[in-house]
Amino acid sequence: MSEQIIEAKNISKYFHDPVKVKVLKEVSFSINKGEFVSITGKSGCGKSTLLYILSTMDTDYEGDLYFDGELLRDKKRDQLSHIRNKKIGFVFQFHYLLPEFSVLKNVMLPGLKLAELSAQEVEHNAMEKLRILGIDDQAKKLANQLSGGQKQRVAIARSLINNPLIIMGDEPTGNLDSKNGLIVFDIFKELAAMGQSLLIVTHDQDFADKTDRIIEMDDGKVIKQ
Amino acid sequence: MARLKQSIVAAAGVTFGITMFITLMGFMTGLNSMLDGLILNRTPHIRLYNEIKASEDQPISLSPEYKDHINNIRSIKPRDDGKEIYNGLAIVAALRNDPRVFGVAAKVVAPVFYNVGATDITGSVNGIDVTNEEALFAFSTYVPEGDITDLNNISNSVILGKGLADKMLAEIGDIVPITTARGQQMNLKVVGFYQSGLADVDNITSFASIGTTQKLLGKTDSYLTDIQVKLHDLNLAPALAKEFQAKFGTEAVDIQTANSQFDTGTQIRNIITYSVSIVLLVVAGFGIYNILNMMIYEKMDSIAILKATGFSGNDVRNIFINLSLIIGISGGLLGLGLGFVFQIIIDHLPFETSALPTIKTFPVNYDFKYYLVGIVFALVTTFLAGWFPARKASKIDPVEIIRGK
Numbered sequence: 297m298s299e300q301i302i303e304a305k306n307i308s309k310y311f312h313d314p315v316k317v318k319v320l321k322e323v324s325f326s327i328n329k330g331e332f333v334s335i336t337g338k339s340g341c342g343k344s345t346l347l348y349i350l351s352t353m354d355t356d357y358e359g360d361l362y363f364d365g366e367l368l369r370d371k372k373r374d375q376l377s378h379i380r381n382k383k384i385g386f387v388f389q390f391h392y393l394l395p396e397f398s399v400l401k402n403v404m405l406p407g408l409k410l411a412e413l414s415a416q417e418v419e420h421n422a423m424e425k426l427r428i429l430g431i432d433d434q435a436k437k438l439a440n441q442l443s444g445g446q447k448q449r450v451a452i453a454r455s456l457i458n459n460p461l462i463i464m465g466d467e468p469t470g471n472l473d474s475k476n477g478l479i480v481f482d483i484f485k486e487l488a489a490m491g492q493s494l495l496i497v498t499h500d501q502d503f504a505d506k507t508d509r510i511i512e513m514d515d516g517k518v519i520k521q
Numbered sequence: 522m523a524r525l526k527q528s529i530v531a532a533a534g535v536t537f538g539i540t541m542f543i544t545l546m547g548f549m550t551g552l553n554s555m556l557d558g559l560i561l562n563r564t565p566h567i568r569l570y571n572e573i574k575a576s577e578d579q580p581i582s583l584s585p586e587y588k589d590h591i592n593n594i595r596s597i598k599p600r601d602d603g604k605e606i607y608n609g610l611a612i613v614a615a616l617r618n619d620p621r622v623f624g625v626a627a628k629v630v631a632p633v634f635y636n637v638g639a640t641d642i643t644g645s646v647n648g649i650d651v652t653n654e655e656a657l658f659a660f661s662t663y664v665p666e667g668d669i670t671d672l673n674n675i676s677n678s679v680i681l682g683k684g685l686a687d688k689m690l691a692e693i694g695d696i697v698p699i700t701t702a703r704g705q706q707m708n709l710k711v712v713g714f715y716q717s718g719l720a721d722v723d724n725i726t727s728f729a730s731i732g733t734t735q736k737l738l739g740k741t742d743s744y745l746t747d748i749q750v751k752l753h754d755l756n757l758a759p760a761l762a763k764e765f766q767a768k769f770g771t772e773a774v775d776i777q778t779a780n781s782q783f784d785t786g787t788q789i790r791n792i793i794t795y796s797v798s799i800v801l802l803v804v805a806g807f808g809i810y811n812i813l814n815m816m817i818y819e820k821m822d823s824i825a826i827l828k829a830t831g832f833s834g835n836d837v838r839n840i841f842i843n844l845s846l847i848i849g850i851s852g853g854l855l856g857l858g859l860g861f862v863f864q865i866i867i868d869h870l871p872f873e874t875s876a877l878p879t880i881k882t883f884p885v886n887y888d889f890k891y892y893l894v895g896i897v898f899a900l901v902t903t904f905l906a907g908w909f910p911a912r913k914a915s916k917i918d919p920v921e922i923i924r925g926k
Contacts (some may be wrong), residue, residue, distance in 0.1 A: 348920045353829060374833050381831020388923055392826035406830040454830070466923070 300362070301462050301493055302327040302350055307359035309345055319345050321516040322359070327462070327495055332488035334504040335497045337513035344466055346513070347497045351384055351464050352376040364461055381410050385455025389467040391447040393439035399426070399450050400435040407457040418457070425453040429483060445476030452483060456492075463487070465496040469503060481506065528848055531812045535852030535903060536859060538805035539895045542798035543860025546891040548867055549794040551884035553787050560783055561776070563658045563717070565626070565749030566758045568779075569612065569771045571604050604630070609745030612769050616750055621757060626653035628747040629734040635727075636698040636706075637689050644685065644725035646699065648734025657751045660728075667693055667713015672730045679709035679733070683716040684724035699737065707737050799898070805852075806902035809845055813910040817841070817917075824914055825922035834915035841914050845907025846900070853899030857892050 309320035319342045327333050335343045348354040349361065352368060355376070361368045364383060368376070380386075393402045400422055407418035426432040429449045434442055442450065448468065455463050465484075469477035481503060484494055488508070496507065504510050512520040581592045606612065609627065616625045629648035634641035651672050654660040661669050664680060672678050679699075681691055691697050691711050700706045709729065717723055729737070735744050750765075752758060758775035766773040777784065817824070824837055868885040 344924065348924070351829075353918075353920050374835075377828070377831050377833040379831075380829065386829050388826075388829075390822075390923075392822055392829075392923075394823050394826070405827075409831055409836070 299329045300326045301329055301364060302495070303362040304350065305360040305362075307346070307349060307357055307361060309342070309349060309354075309357045319516050320349075320357070323513075323516070323518055325511055325518055325521060327493065329461075329493055330488075330491050332484065332494045332508040333496070333511060334507040334509070335495070335511045335513060336499060336501065336504045339499060341513045342516045343497045343499075343513050347464060347466055347495070350495070351386065352380055381406055382458055383461045385458070385460040385463040387448070387451050387455050387463065387465040387468040389470040391439075391444075391451045393447055393450055393454075395438065395440040397439060398435065399431070399437055399439055399442065402439050402450060403453045403457055406454060410458050422453070422457055425456045426450075428456075429453050445472055445479060448472060448476070448480055449483065452480070456487075462493040462495055465494070465498075467498055468496060469498070469500060477503070527812050527816060528844070531809045531845075532848045532852035532855070534805040534808035535802075535849055535899055536856040538798075538802040539853050539856025539899050540859040540863060541801045542895045542898070543857060543891060544863040544867065545794055545798055546895075547860070547864040547885045547887060548883065549790060550888065550891075551886040553790050554886060555880065555884040557783060557787055560780055563660075563663070564776050564780060565657070566752045566755055566776045567750040567762045567765060567773055569606065569748040569750065569765060569769060569773050570746060571606050572772045573604060604746040605740075606745050606748060606769075606771055609748065610743050612771070613745070613748055615769075616748065616765075621752055621754070621761065623751045623753045624653060624657045625751075626650045626657050626749045627731065627745045628654075628749060629731050629738070629740075629744060630746045631734050631738050632702050633737070634700045634702075635685065635689060636700055641700070642685065642688060642725070644682075644727065646679065646734055646737065647726060647728050648731040648737075649728055650731055657749065663715055663717050664713050665716055667711075669713065671712035672728065672733075675710060675712055677707065677709050677733055677736075678712040678729065680713040680715050680728040681711055682723040682726045683714045684720055685727060686711070686714050688724070701737055701739075703739070705737065705739055709733070802898050802902050806906040809848060809903055809906035810910060813841060813845055813907055814913075816844075817910050817914045820914075821917065821922050824917050825919040828917070828919040829923065837917070838911040838915035841911035842904065842907045845903045845911070849900050849903025849907075852903070853896050856899065857895060860892075860895070861887075 303326040305324050307320055307323040308318060311317045311319055323346060335346065337343045345354070349357050350363075352363065352371075363379065368379075371379070393399075394405070397405070400419065403422040403425060404415075404418050407413065407421065408415065413421070423432055423435060426435055429452060431446055431449050431453070434446060434450075439447065439450065448471075452463075452468075463484075468484075469480050472480060477500075484496065485506070488494055494507075496503075498504055509521070511518055579592065579595050579597055581587055581594050613625050613627050616622050627650050631646045631648065633644055633646050635644055649660070649672075651660070651669055655669060667680060669680070672680065679697065681689070681697070686692075689697055693711055693713065695711045696708045697711060698706060698708050715723065715726065715728055731745075732742065735742055738744065748771075750761075752761065755776065759777055762773040762775035762778075765771070827837060828834070864885045864887060867883050870883050871881065872883040873881060
């Protein structure tokens with residue numbers, strides 16, 4: 297059995313407003329290095345909520361969550377920020393690029409924050425990532441001059457800049473037409489082939505069927521792995 | 522992150538505030554010191570003189586028989602040495618040796634009649650110690666025509682008040698007749714005109730040297746009626762006035778008592794200036810606060826993604842505080858520059874009034890202190906105005922924003 301990146305044990309989560317609702321009910325699973333995993337389920341089943349807990353952004357939960365072998369519960373906010381910066385790459389439904397900056401600068405930003413490499417090296421890496429995704433010719437444009445599909449590819453390049461342990465996606469193809477959705481999926485597939493771990497939340501069954509493993513959720517519980 | 526246009530508007534607010542602060546402060550304090558100077562520069566810090574008053578020891582009050590009665594029979598009149606300061610020269614010498622005293626100028630005031638044709642104008646001749654009067658009270662500033670040293674160099678010379686000279690149709694070089702209250706007459710040569718800006722003074726006053734005035738009065742050269750003292754520290758004046766009064770047996774009045782309304786006026790003008798400027802800067806501060814707040818609402822998405830990709834709350838806060846400080850520094854520095862330009866412009870605006878013969882343009886105080894206060898205040902307000910929105914931005918929960926899409 298290969299090394300585990302994420303191990304979730306009995307994760308429960310409550311929403312308090314307006315009434316106390318248990319949205320995640322003792323969820324347990326693990327994700328291994330190099331796996332391409334999708335989480336599916338109906339709208340409102342808690343799959344996005346689970347992803348935000350796994351991504352360390354949401355800290356208000358019960359249960360034990362191990363990331364790269366470390367228990368996350370007692371980490372300070374700054375330490376969690378550092379983990380997100382270094383070890384997790386994000387792709388959201390919306391691209392969240394900064395419209396004032398060039399494409400290249402957008403991709404470089406998390407790398408500059410990590411500050412393990414010089415600005416020139418980060419820039420070189422960023423160009424490399426853009427080249428892999430086939431949009432290196434757009435590098436000097438402003439982020440809001442690109443098409444929807446291109447923006448999403450830039451967002452993927454940004455998620456890759458610090459060579460993360462895992463890429464997490466929340467409906468990364470949700471805003472795209474089927475053609476661009478397919479392109480994005482193919483990119484993920486290629487990344488998986490290169491050994492990149494991926495965890496993608498989607499309600500698109502076709503998308504999920506093509507991944508290595510499907511975690512299916514319903515009403516806050518994992519019903520099928 | 523920066524929205525250039527909004528930031529420029531915010532910086533313009535600061536610039537406006539600081540510009541107004543510098544301009545107002547320079548102008549107001551300039552006016553203040555000019556008005557103060559109008560009085561303070563020619564007022565001695567302490568003036569020693571003799572009051573003409575009836576003897577305290579009237580015969581009836583010395584009588585034990587009427588000690589408990591109300592005595593209103595008074596017969597002993599003031600002595601005939603009148604306003605003369607007893608032992609004046611010795612007092613002047615003693616004052617000169619006092620380390621707290623900056624300078625001493627003695628004076629002889631003679632009540633006179635200026636003879637103009639058939640009529641007489643009542644007035645006074647001030648016999649002054651020209652050198653010291655110039656050193657202590659910048660006497661020449663008030664003499665627009667003529668040379669003050671001529672009072673010493675030309676015997677029997679006089680500098681006439683401007684209003685007086687106009688009435689007498691006197692010009693420099695003319696000889697004017699003057700009669701004292703006791704009837705002595707003397708012809709004095711006009712060597713200049715005196716213009717203080719106060720018409721009442723200019724209409725009756727003239728200046729001569731001490732010697733000339735003593736001659737006019739027929740007194741010896743020890744005759745002095747006023748001793749004007751200037752101190753190193755103005756604030757010691759009330760205490761020293763009391764001390765001198767007791768020590769020299771003369772009357773002594775200090776500048777604070779003589780001109781108390783001036784101090785109050787100056788203070789109130791300063792308070793007004795400060796409050797107007799601070800209000801301007803606070804308003805500018807609210808402008809920055811507003812703009813940053815709006816910017817944070819607009820930039821919610823960007824803040825969320827920065828946090829999601831590993832920027833901490835502190836990083837986000839620093840970005841906004843830096844932004845507001847950049848606004849504050851650039852706006853503030855520009856404000857200092859513009860304030861200086863406005864000061865120069867005001868300094869060159871013509872301001873001519875017959876009351877102030879020596880002033881041709883508006884007075885401006887270029888004190889560096891106000892520039893310092895201005896930039897410090899700009900930084901403090903912009904920092905505070907940035908601090909609160911920045912704290913809010915640092916607390917934004919990225920999950921809530923990203924979920925909301």
